[in-house]
Amino acid sequence: xxxxxxxxxxxxxxxxxxxxxxxxxxxxxxxxxxxxxxxxxxxxxxxxxxxxxxxxxxxxxxxxxxxxxxxxxxxxxxxxxxxxxxxxxxxxxxxxxxxxxxxxxxxxxxxxxxxxxxxxxxxxxxxxxxxxxxxxxxxxxxxxxxxxxxxxxxxxxxxxxxxxxxxxxxxxxxxxxxxxxxxxxxxxxxxxxxxxxxxxxxxxxxxxxxxxxxxxxxxxxxxxxxxxxxxxxxxxxxxxxxxxxxxxxxxxxxxxxxxxxxxxxxxxxxxxxxxxxxxxxxxxxxxxxxxxxxxxxxxxxxxxxxxxxxxxxxxxxxxxxxxxxxxxxxx
Numbered sequence: 186x187x188x189x190x191x192x193x194x195x196x197x198x199x200x201x202x203x204x205x206x207x208x209x210x211x212x213x214x215x216x217x218x219x220x221x222x223x224x225x226x227x228x229x230x231x232x233x234x235x236x237x238x239x240x241x242x243x244x245x246x247x248x249x250x251x252x253x254x255x256x257x258x259x260x261x262x263x264x265x266x267x268x269x270x271x272x273x274x275x276x277x278x279x280x281x282x283x284x285x286x287x288x289x290x291x292x293x294x295x296x297x298x299x300x301x302x303x304x305x306x307x308x309x310x311x312x313x314x315x316x317x318x319x320x321x322x323x324x325x326x327x328x329x330x331x332x333x334x335x336x337x338x339x340x341x342x343x344x345x346x347x348x349x350x351x352x353x354x355x356x357x358x359x360x361x362x363x364x365x366x367x368x369x370x371x372x373x374x375x376x377x378x379x380x381x382x383x384x385x386x387x388x389x390x391x392x393x394x395x396x397x398x399x400x401x402x403x404x405x406x407x408x409x410x411x412x413x414x415x416x417x418x419x420x421x422x423x424x425x426x427x428x429x430x431x432x433x434x435x436x437x438x439x440x441x442x443x444x445x446x447x448x449x450x451x452x453x454x455x456x457x458x459x460x461x462x463x464x465x466x467x468x469x470x471x472x473x474x475x476x477x478x479x480x481x482x483x484x485x486x487x488x489x490x491x492x493x494x495x496x497x498x499x500x501x502x503x504x505x506x507x508x509x510x511x512x513x514x515x516x
Contacts, residue, residue: 195224195370196333198231198272201249202239205256206392207466208377208385211435216337216372218261226267227331227498230254230491233272233279234323237316238307254487256395259476270494272327277502281326284509286319288355294318298344307388325349328367330505331498335370343369360512364505377435378428382410396477399467406463411455418454429455429462437465 199205199213220226230253235246250271262269272278294300295318304312328336328349336346346369353364378384379391386392393405409429415422424430424445433441440461447453480487510516 192223192225193334194331195220195226195335195337196228196328196331196367197226197337198229198234198327199253199257200231200235201246201253202235203245203249203387204392204394204396205253206385206387206394208379208392210260210395211377212339212372212374213337214257214260214262216374217257217267220337220370221263221266224335227333228257228262228267228269229327229494229498230257230269230271231327234320237314237320238303238310238312240314240316241311251484251487252396254491255477255480256473258480258487258490259473260395264490264494268494268497269490270498271491274491274495275499275502277330277499277506278323278326281330281506281509282319282323284513285322285326285329285352285356288359289319289322289325289352291318293348293351294321297321297348299341321345321348322352325352329353329364330502332365332501332505333367334365336367337370337372339372339374343371356509360509363508363512376431378410378431380405380409380428382428393466395470395473398474399463402466402470403460403463406459406466407456409459411458412448415455419451421451422448422455424448429458432462433465436469437462440465 197213197217199209205214217226217228221228230250232246232250235249236243239246254269254271257269258264300318300320303317324345325348328346329352336349338346346367350366353366357363376384379386379389380393381389381391383389383391393402397405406429409432411429412422412424412427414420414426427448430441430444430448433444437444444453444458444461448458507516
Protein backbone atom coordinates (compact mmCIF):
# COMPACT_ATOMS: atom_id res chain seq x y z
CA UNK A 186 0.00 0.00 0.00
CA UNK A 187 2.65 2.49 -1.08
CA UNK A 188 1.76 6.17 -1.20
CA UNK A 189 -1.49 5.40 0.65
CA UNK A 190 -1.71 9.00 1.87
CA UNK A 191 -1.91 10.20 -1.72
CA UNK A 192 -4.77 7.85 -2.51
CA UNK A 193 -8.46 8.27 -1.84
CA UNK A 194 -9.86 5.72 0.59
CA UNK A 195 -12.42 3.05 -0.38
CA UNK A 196 -14.41 0.88 2.04
CA UNK A 197 -16.56 -2.13 1.23
CA UNK A 198 -17.71 -5.35 2.88
CA UNK A 199 -19.28 -8.68 2.02
CA UNK A 200 -21.44 -10.96 4.15
CA UNK A 201 -20.49 -14.56 4.99
CA UNK A 202 -24.04 -15.90 4.78
CA UNK A 203 -23.06 -19.01 2.87
CA UNK A 204 -20.79 -19.64 -0.10
CA UNK A 205 -19.97 -16.71 -2.37
CA UNK A 206 -21.27 -17.18 -5.90
CA UNK A 207 -20.58 -15.99 -9.44
CA UNK A 208 -22.91 -13.03 -8.94
CA UNK A 209 -20.69 -11.87 -6.07
CA UNK A 210 -17.62 -12.44 -8.24
CA UNK A 211 -18.68 -10.23 -11.14
CA UNK A 212 -20.79 -7.83 -9.07
CA UNK A 213 -18.27 -6.98 -6.38
CA UNK A 214 -15.05 -8.97 -6.10
CA UNK A 215 -13.65 -8.39 -9.60
CA UNK A 216 -14.32 -4.68 -9.10
CA UNK A 217 -12.50 -4.75 -5.74
CA UNK A 218 -9.49 -6.33 -7.42
CA UNK A 219 -9.30 -3.37 -9.80
CA UNK A 220 -9.90 -0.78 -7.07
CA UNK A 221 -7.02 -2.00 -4.88
CA UNK A 222 -4.55 -0.82 -7.52
CA UNK A 223 -6.01 2.69 -7.57
CA UNK A 224 -7.24 3.44 -4.05
CA UNK A 225 -6.35 2.84 -0.42
CA UNK A 226 -8.81 -0.02 0.08
CA UNK A 227 -10.33 -1.47 3.23
CA UNK A 228 -12.33 -4.64 2.58
CA UNK A 229 -14.01 -6.57 5.38
CA UNK A 230 -15.96 -9.75 5.98
CA UNK A 231 -19.23 -8.51 7.49
CA UNK A 232 -19.92 -11.24 10.03
CA UNK A 233 -21.89 -8.93 12.35
CA UNK A 234 -24.13 -8.00 9.44
CA UNK A 235 -24.59 -11.69 8.68
CA UNK A 236 -26.16 -12.18 12.11
CA UNK A 237 -28.99 -9.79 11.24
CA UNK A 238 -30.58 -12.57 9.19
CA UNK A 239 -28.82 -15.73 10.48
CA UNK A 240 -28.88 -15.02 14.23
CA UNK A 241 -31.02 -18.12 14.86
CA UNK A 242 -28.66 -20.53 13.06
CA UNK A 243 -25.00 -19.48 13.26
CA UNK A 244 -23.50 -22.99 13.27
CA UNK A 245 -21.87 -22.52 9.85
CA UNK A 246 -20.73 -18.94 10.39
CA UNK A 247 -17.12 -19.73 11.31
CA UNK A 248 -16.66 -21.96 8.26
CA UNK A 249 -18.44 -19.43 6.04
CA UNK A 250 -16.07 -16.67 7.20
CA UNK A 251 -13.07 -18.82 6.28
CA UNK A 252 -14.66 -19.70 2.95
CA UNK A 253 -15.30 -16.07 2.07
CA UNK A 254 -11.73 -15.12 2.97
CA UNK A 255 -10.39 -17.92 0.76
CA UNK A 256 -12.67 -16.91 -2.13
CA UNK A 257 -11.59 -13.27 -1.89
CA UNK A 258 -7.88 -14.08 -1.82
CA UNK A 259 -8.19 -16.68 -4.57
CA UNK A 260 -10.05 -14.18 -6.75
CA UNK A 261 -7.26 -11.61 -6.58
CA UNK A 262 -7.69 -9.62 -3.36
CA UNK A 263 -4.11 -8.94 -2.28
CA UNK A 264 -3.37 -8.11 1.39
CA UNK A 265 -0.20 -6.36 0.20
CA UNK A 266 -2.35 -3.90 -1.75
CA UNK A 267 -5.33 -3.54 0.60
CA UNK A 268 -6.48 -4.12 4.18
CA UNK A 269 -8.61 -7.26 4.55
CA UNK A 270 -10.18 -7.99 7.93
CA UNK A 271 -13.12 -9.48 9.80
CA UNK A 272 -15.68 -6.98 11.06
CA UNK A 273 -16.17 -8.50 14.53
CA UNK A 274 -12.42 -8.33 15.23
CA UNK A 275 -12.87 -4.57 15.61
CA UNK A 276 -15.49 -3.83 18.24
CA UNK A 277 -15.06 -0.15 17.38
CA UNK A 278 -17.59 -0.82 14.61
CA UNK A 279 -20.17 -2.03 17.13
CA UNK A 280 -19.48 0.82 19.56
CA UNK A 281 -19.80 3.54 16.91
CA UNK A 282 -22.98 1.81 15.71
CA UNK A 283 -24.38 2.19 19.23
CA UNK A 284 -23.48 5.87 19.32
CA UNK A 285 -25.05 6.48 15.90
CA UNK A 286 -28.21 4.65 16.98
CA UNK A 287 -28.75 7.34 19.60
CA UNK A 288 -29.21 10.01 16.93
CA UNK A 289 -30.79 8.08 14.05
CA UNK A 290 -34.59 8.50 13.73
CA UNK A 291 -36.49 5.23 13.30
CA UNK A 292 -38.47 6.52 10.26
CA UNK A 293 -35.17 6.95 8.41
CA UNK A 294 -34.59 3.21 8.72
CA UNK A 295 -38.13 2.17 7.85
CA UNK A 296 -38.04 4.06 4.57
CA UNK A 297 -34.91 2.30 3.22
CA UNK A 298 -36.15 0.46 0.09
CA UNK A 299 -34.09 -2.68 0.70
CA UNK A 300 -35.66 -3.09 4.17
CA UNK A 301 -38.99 -4.25 2.77
CA UNK A 302 -37.53 -6.03 -0.25
CA UNK A 303 -35.22 -8.10 1.94
CA UNK A 304 -38.12 -9.12 4.18
CA UNK A 305 -39.96 -10.29 1.05
CA UNK A 306 -36.89 -12.14 -0.19
CA UNK A 307 -36.36 -13.90 3.14
CA UNK A 308 -39.94 -15.00 3.73
CA UNK A 309 -40.26 -17.36 6.67
CA UNK A 310 -37.51 -15.61 8.64
CA UNK A 311 -38.39 -13.62 11.74
CA UNK A 312 -36.77 -10.32 10.84
CA UNK A 313 -38.65 -8.18 13.33
CA UNK A 314 -35.47 -7.36 15.24
CA UNK A 315 -33.64 -4.12 15.90
CA UNK A 316 -30.52 -5.66 14.39
CA UNK A 317 -32.27 -6.10 11.05
CA UNK A 318 -33.95 -2.69 11.16
CA UNK A 319 -30.72 -1.05 12.28
CA UNK A 320 -28.57 -2.72 9.63
CA UNK A 321 -28.01 0.63 7.81
CA UNK A 322 -26.78 2.24 11.04
CA UNK A 323 -24.12 -0.41 11.46
CA UNK A 324 -23.29 0.02 7.78
CA UNK A 325 -22.87 3.76 8.37
CA UNK A 326 -20.51 3.02 11.26
CA UNK A 327 -18.48 0.66 9.04
CA UNK A 328 -18.01 3.42 6.47
CA UNK A 329 -17.62 6.49 8.64
CA UNK A 330 -15.21 4.99 11.15
CA UNK A 331 -12.61 4.89 8.34
CA UNK A 332 -13.70 8.26 6.96
CA UNK A 333 -13.93 6.61 3.56
CA UNK A 334 -13.97 8.84 0.49
CA UNK A 335 -15.83 6.31 -1.65
CA UNK A 336 -18.02 3.25 -1.24
CA UNK A 337 -18.42 1.00 -4.30
CA UNK A 338 -22.09 0.06 -4.63
CA UNK A 339 -24.68 -1.09 -7.11
CA UNK A 340 -27.75 0.97 -7.94
CA UNK A 341 -29.87 -0.77 -5.28
CA UNK A 342 -27.47 0.24 -2.49
CA UNK A 343 -27.51 3.98 -3.20
CA UNK A 344 -30.20 4.66 -0.53
CA UNK A 345 -27.88 3.13 2.07
CA UNK A 346 -25.08 5.50 1.15
CA UNK A 347 -27.42 8.47 1.26
CA UNK A 348 -28.57 7.39 4.72
CA UNK A 349 -24.93 7.18 5.79
CA UNK A 350 -24.47 10.76 4.64
CA UNK A 351 -27.60 11.81 6.56
CA UNK A 352 -26.33 10.16 9.73
CA UNK A 353 -22.96 11.89 9.30
CA UNK A 354 -24.67 15.26 8.81
CA UNK A 355 -26.92 14.78 11.85
CA UNK A 356 -24.01 13.68 14.05
CA UNK A 357 -21.86 16.59 12.85
CA UNK A 358 -24.72 19.02 13.45
CA UNK A 359 -24.97 17.93 17.08
CA UNK A 360 -21.32 17.40 17.95
CA UNK A 361 -19.06 19.18 15.45
CA UNK A 362 -17.50 18.29 12.14
CA UNK A 363 -16.19 14.80 12.88
CA UNK A 364 -17.19 12.63 9.93
CA UNK A 365 -16.82 13.52 6.22
CA UNK A 366 -19.66 12.45 3.94
CA UNK A 367 -18.68 9.54 1.68
CA UNK A 368 -19.46 9.44 -2.01
CA UNK A 369 -20.82 6.43 -3.85
CA UNK A 370 -18.62 4.78 -6.45
CA UNK A 371 -21.38 3.42 -8.65
CA UNK A 372 -20.48 0.01 -10.00
CA UNK A 373 -21.97 -0.96 -13.34
CA UNK A 374 -22.04 -4.69 -13.84
CA UNK A 375 -24.12 -7.10 -15.89
CA UNK A 376 -27.08 -8.76 -14.23
CA UNK A 377 -26.41 -12.43 -13.62
CA UNK A 378 -29.49 -14.62 -13.27
CA UNK A 379 -29.64 -17.68 -11.07
CA UNK A 380 -30.28 -21.22 -12.20
CA UNK A 381 -34.04 -20.63 -12.08
CA UNK A 382 -34.01 -17.34 -13.99
CA UNK A 383 -34.47 -15.12 -10.93
CA UNK A 384 -31.56 -13.03 -9.69
CA UNK A 385 -28.72 -15.14 -8.36
CA UNK A 386 -29.11 -15.19 -4.59
CA UNK A 387 -28.22 -17.50 -1.73
CA UNK A 388 -31.73 -16.84 -0.42
CA UNK A 389 -33.19 -18.47 -3.53
CA UNK A 390 -30.75 -21.41 -3.52
CA UNK A 391 -30.12 -20.85 -7.24
CA UNK A 392 -26.41 -20.08 -7.27
CA UNK A 393 -23.19 -21.39 -8.77
CA UNK A 394 -20.63 -21.01 -6.01
CA UNK A 395 -17.11 -19.76 -6.61
CA UNK A 396 -15.93 -22.90 -4.83
CA UNK A 397 -18.03 -25.34 -6.90
CA UNK A 398 -15.77 -27.92 -8.59
CA UNK A 399 -16.11 -28.68 -12.34
CA UNK A 400 -18.50 -31.63 -11.90
CA UNK A 401 -20.85 -29.52 -9.80
CA UNK A 402 -20.70 -26.66 -12.31
CA UNK A 403 -21.66 -29.08 -15.11
CA UNK A 404 -24.56 -30.45 -13.10
CA UNK A 405 -25.89 -27.03 -12.12
CA UNK A 406 -25.59 -25.56 -15.62
CA UNK A 407 -27.54 -28.53 -16.99
CA UNK A 408 -30.53 -27.47 -14.85
CA UNK A 409 -30.58 -23.83 -16.00
CA UNK A 410 -33.76 -22.30 -17.37
CA UNK A 411 -33.57 -21.55 -21.10
CA UNK A 412 -36.00 -20.07 -23.65
CA UNK A 413 -39.41 -21.36 -22.43
CA UNK A 414 -40.84 -21.15 -25.95
CA UNK A 415 -38.25 -23.53 -27.34
CA UNK A 416 -39.61 -27.03 -26.85
CA UNK A 417 -37.65 -28.97 -29.49
CA UNK A 418 -34.18 -28.51 -30.93
CA UNK A 419 -35.77 -27.68 -34.28
CA UNK A 420 -37.61 -24.69 -32.74
CA UNK A 421 -35.92 -21.36 -33.35
CA UNK A 422 -34.71 -19.80 -30.13
CA UNK A 423 -34.76 -16.37 -28.57
CA UNK A 424 -31.40 -15.85 -26.83
CA UNK A 425 -32.46 -12.48 -25.45
CA UNK A 426 -34.78 -14.24 -22.95
CA UNK A 427 -32.39 -17.11 -22.13
CA UNK A 428 -30.44 -17.22 -18.84
CA UNK A 429 -27.75 -19.36 -20.44
CA UNK A 430 -27.09 -16.67 -23.04
CA UNK A 431 -26.83 -14.08 -20.26
CA UNK A 432 -23.90 -16.09 -18.87
CA UNK A 433 -22.21 -16.15 -22.26
CA UNK A 434 -22.40 -12.34 -22.35
CA UNK A 435 -20.38 -12.22 -19.14
CA UNK A 436 -18.02 -15.20 -19.24
CA UNK A 437 -17.82 -16.01 -22.95
CA UNK A 438 -18.12 -12.70 -24.77
CA UNK A 439 -16.20 -13.93 -27.82
CA UNK A 440 -18.82 -16.65 -28.33
CA UNK A 441 -21.98 -14.55 -28.06
CA UNK A 442 -22.45 -13.85 -31.78
CA UNK A 443 -22.12 -17.50 -32.76
CA UNK A 444 -24.29 -18.71 -29.88
CA UNK A 445 -27.05 -16.19 -30.69
CA UNK A 446 -26.98 -16.91 -34.40
CA UNK A 447 -27.05 -20.69 -34.04
CA UNK A 448 -29.81 -20.47 -31.42
CA UNK A 449 -32.01 -18.26 -33.60
CA UNK A 450 -31.50 -20.55 -36.60
CA UNK A 451 -32.04 -23.71 -34.52
CA UNK A 452 -28.56 -24.95 -35.39
CA UNK A 453 -27.70 -25.70 -31.78
CA UNK A 454 -29.82 -27.25 -29.07
CA UNK A 455 -30.04 -26.15 -25.45
CA UNK A 456 -28.24 -29.25 -24.17
CA UNK A 457 -25.19 -28.59 -26.34
CA UNK A 458 -25.30 -24.90 -25.47
CA UNK A 459 -25.27 -25.70 -21.75
CA UNK A 460 -22.40 -28.14 -22.13
CA UNK A 461 -20.31 -25.50 -23.85
CA UNK A 462 -21.22 -22.90 -21.22
CA UNK A 463 -20.21 -25.28 -18.43
CA UNK A 464 -16.76 -25.62 -20.01
CA UNK A 465 -16.51 -21.85 -20.44
CA UNK A 466 -17.21 -21.41 -16.71
CA UNK A 467 -14.79 -24.16 -15.73
CA UNK A 468 -12.02 -22.53 -17.79
CA UNK A 469 -12.86 -19.08 -16.38
CA UNK A 470 -12.71 -20.36 -12.81
CA UNK A 471 -9.63 -22.57 -13.22
CA UNK A 472 -7.07 -20.00 -11.92
CA UNK A 473 -9.30 -19.21 -8.92
CA UNK A 474 -9.80 -22.90 -8.12
CA UNK A 475 -6.05 -23.48 -8.31
CA UNK A 476 -5.39 -20.67 -5.83
CA UNK A 477 -8.25 -21.86 -3.61
CA UNK A 478 -6.66 -25.30 -3.34
CA UNK A 479 -3.38 -23.75 -2.20
CA UNK A 480 -5.06 -21.51 0.38
CA UNK A 481 -7.28 -24.25 1.76
CA UNK A 482 -4.21 -26.27 2.70
CA UNK A 483 -3.03 -23.52 5.07
CA UNK A 484 -5.92 -22.19 7.16
CA UNK A 485 -3.45 -20.63 9.57
CA UNK A 486 -2.32 -18.32 6.77
CA UNK A 487 -5.91 -17.07 6.35
CA UNK A 488 -6.23 -16.32 10.07
CA UNK A 489 -2.95 -14.38 10.04
CA UNK A 490 -3.99 -12.29 7.03
CA UNK A 491 -7.26 -11.33 8.75
CA UNK A 492 -5.52 -10.61 12.06
CA UNK A 493 -2.88 -8.44 10.38
CA UNK A 494 -5.63 -6.61 8.51
CA UNK A 495 -7.57 -6.03 11.72
CA UNK A 496 -4.46 -4.56 13.38
CA UNK A 497 -4.01 -2.10 10.50
CA UNK A 498 -7.69 -1.18 10.47
CA UNK A 499 -7.79 -0.71 14.25
CA UNK A 500 -5.27 2.13 14.12
CA UNK A 501 -7.75 4.20 12.13
CA UNK A 502 -10.97 2.91 13.69
CA UNK A 503 -9.83 3.51 17.27
CA UNK A 504 -8.84 7.09 16.47
CA UNK A 505 -12.20 7.86 14.85
CA UNK A 506 -14.14 6.32 17.74
CA UNK A 507 -12.12 8.34 20.25
CA UNK A 508 -12.97 11.55 18.37
CA UNK A 509 -16.68 10.63 18.38
CA UNK A 510 -16.72 9.82 22.11
CA UNK A 511 -14.93 13.05 22.98
CA UNK A 512 -17.37 15.03 20.86
CA UNK A 513 -20.33 13.41 22.64
CA UNK A 514 -18.87 14.19 26.09
CA UNK A 515 -18.16 10.57 26.97
CA UNK A 516 -14.45 11.24 27.52
